[in-house]
Amino acid sequence: MTDAVTVSELVKRYHPHAPAAVDGLSFTVERGEVFGLLGPNGAGKSTTVSVLTTRMLPTSGRCLLFGTDVVAQPARARRLLAVVPQRQNLDRSLDVRQNLLFHARYHGIARDERTARAAELLDLMGLTDQAGRRVERLSGGQAQRVVIARALMHAPQVLFLDEPSTGLDPQSRLFLHARIRDLRDRGVTVVLTTHDMEEAATLSDRVGIVDHGRLLALDTPSALTEALPGGTTITAQVRCAEGTAADKIVTALTELPGACAVEHDPAPGGTGPGADPAQSFRVRTDTDPSALLPEVLRTLLDQGAEPVGLSMVRPSLQDVFISLTGRELR
Amino acid sequence: MTTPTTTLNEPAGPETSSDTAAPGRWQHVGPTTRTFLAVLWRDVFTTARRPASFLVQVIVQPLLLFFVFGKVLGEAGYTHGDFGATLLPGVMAFNALLVSLQNTAMPLIMDFSWSGEIEDRLLAPLPGPLVAVAKLVFGTLCGLFAGLVMAPLGFLVLGTTGWPLTAWPGVLLILLLGSATGAGIGLTLGTVVSPERISVTFSLVLAPLTFTGSVQYPWSSLGHLKWFQVVSAINPLTYVSEGLRAATLPNLRCIPLWTDTLVLLLALALAAAVGIKGFMSRALGRR
Structure with missing residues (x-):
């Protein structure tokens, strides 16, 4: 079975002497997958999407959508794809429903079918009340929902979303995320570009991290975070009985299988009478923390410490992203 | 959430979506x-x-x-005789070309x-060039309308006599070519000009285009002003x-019909080719 998207050795230079905006990028997106293209501003994400959506010619390389070459057969590729661009580009001369209907007309969808689909998508996107409104009167979130509804009018097989959450309020964001999951459930392949780590982590089946036009890493969000050195940190806050030696607890914790390093934070305000007796121990591990967690608890109890708080911090996609792309501002 | 129904459940496959004609008109x-x-209809519909x-x-x-050239100047004695009959085709041409261009x-x-x-x-x-062609066709339709609507208006305001039926095939041909050429120039300008330079470009293009287009007088009457006649040509x-x-x-x-037709065909081919090329470079060059 062919992949939904195949990008091989894609290069795009805007000027012959300028550095390449996309520099030998290769990846595939499987059918029905939500694929996140993550990278800082100017990493080449939007350029890649522009080439894949036939809006820009590559300098070299090959891009296929379901086996259709986007450069050789752009019109055929456009039947398969739909785009939600970074900046909404609705037709201001048309109202909301007409935007949907004309899009379907461009794609040769018969009148009855396009009317039915428009009604259905307006309902799905919560836009039925706005159907007759001019698009310049819509809020940012509403306009974006219209753009998505319009994109879905011709039942594309692969939907490209370029920075879809930029400028959205939290409600619109959650709504957008729910719709993206619906699309995946229906078998639509989704390619989204974002620099929002949380969005990439929660939505994507796989994430490709790009910078300077190159692919730095490609895997599931959990595999990417697990591969990060440093691992998970388990922090336990405890109250200790008088006379309990913290260094004994540290030694016991260090001996646990899987524990890499143990640190002790003395209680804030010193150890004298009247001070807050809570103190914390931090255990770092590179292995699966779920096996270590009960062991840490047991050890603390055995040593006469009373756990009052427990937290586990896994590395986030942001840590992966920063470790790969660096901290300097773009 | 709303349960999606069948039409949206199945994304069209590449086989089914490629070239299957949707039923209907x-x-x-x-x-x-x-x-x-459909692309052409969008422009017609919104206009x-x-x-x-x-x-x-x-x-x-x-x-x-x-009003000014045909009526006011005539009443004031600055023009005479059948100036209205000379002015009408010029204004018709001017309007067709300008409206299609704009x-x-x-x-x-x-x-x-x-x-x-x-x-x-x-x-x-x-194919991308066909979107440009749809723009050309729409501009041409606007120009044709703008030219044709001048005929009754001119007959009314200028009081000139109507044209014989035999004149109309030539009128339609020239109007069509003129409008299409205007649309071609418009396509070229539309892909070259940035919005901050609209006013300066239009001053540099429209005014000279208007005043060297033999609108208010026959080209042959410029014989005594040779350089201007060359510019007008x-x-x-x-x-x-x-x-x-x-x-x-x-x-x-006046310049014979066949010469006009030939020159306009060449101008149209040139303007359309440059315009479509510019259109494609804009269409494929930007994000």
């Missing part, structure tokens, strides 16, 4: 033609639903030209610079004005 035409007509602004653009300026150029300048509205049409399953509007005069005023000395 356009069943007999191919998918490319159908998409082309027709706001007819007032289009009609003002089409009628006000030529009406004033008719209606092609202006929306494109906005589209390519900031609104991006045309992107949905550029993503239609249609470079302007395609001259051949529209002169072509319409050749078709409607057989006794007037």
Whole structure:
């Protein structure tokens, strides 16, 4: 079975002497997958999407959508794809429903079918009340929902979303995320570009991290975070009985299988009478923390410490992203 | 959430979506033609639903030209005889070329610079140059309308006699070519000009185009001002004005119809080629 998207050795230079905006990028997106293209501003994400959506010619390389070459057969590729661009580009001369209907007309969808689909998508996107409104009167979130509804009018097989959450309020964001999951459930392949780590982590089946036009890493969000050195940190806050030696607890914790390093934070305000007796121990591990967690608890109890708080911090996609792309501002 | 129904459940497969004609009124035409007509229809539809602004653009300026040049100057004794009959084809030509040019150029300048509205049409399953051709056809239709509407207006304001039926094939041919050339120039301008340079470009292009286009006088009458006659000969509007005069005023000395047709065909081919090339570089060059 062919992949939904195949990008091989894609290069795009805007000027012959300028550095390449996309520099030998290769990846595939499987059918029905939500694929996140993550990278800082100017990493080449939007350029890649522009080439894949036939809006820009590559300098070299090959891009296929379901086996259709986007450069050789752009019109055929456009039947398969739909785009939600970074900046909404609705037709201001048309109202909301007409935007949907004309899009379907461009794609040769018969009148009855396009009317039915428009009604259905307006309902799905919560836009039925706005159907007759001019698009310049819509809020940012509403306009974006219209753009998505319009994109879905011709039942594309692969939907490209370029920075879809930029400028959205939290409600619109959650709504957008729910719709993206619906699309995946229906078998639509989704390619989204974002620099929002949380969005990439929660939505994507796989994430490709790009910078300077190159692919730095490609895997599931959990595999990417697990591969990060440093691992998970388990922090336990405890109250200790008088006379309990913290260094004994540290030694016991260090001996646990899987524990890499143990640190002790003395209680804030010193150890004298009247001070807050809570103190914390931090255990770092590179292995699966779920096996270590009960062991840490047991050890603390055995040593006469009373756990009052427990937290586990896994590395986030942001840590992966920063470790790969660096901290300097773009 | 709402349960999606069948139409959205199944994304169209590449086999089913490639070239299967949707049933309906356009069943007999191919998918490319159908998409082309849809893209063209969008411009016709959006213009027709706001007819007032289009009609003002089409009628006000030529009406004033008719009034001042045909009526006021005539009553004041500055023009005489059948000046109205000479002026009418010129204004018709001027209006056709200008309206077609503006209606092609202006929306494109906005589209390519900031609104991006045309992107949905550029993503239609249609070869990109055909989107440009749809723009040309729409501009040509605007120009044809703007030219033709001058005929009754001119007859009314200028009081000239109507044209014989035999003159109309020539009039239609020249108007069609003139409008298409105007649309071609508009397409070129629309893909080259940035919005901050609209006013300076239009001053640099429109005014010279208007005043060297033999609108208010026959080209042959410039014999005593040779350099201006040469300048006028470079302007395609001259051949529209002169072509319409050749078709409607057989006794007037003007550039023969076949020369006008030939020059306009060449101008159209050049403007359309440059315009489509510019259009494609804008359409494929930007994010």
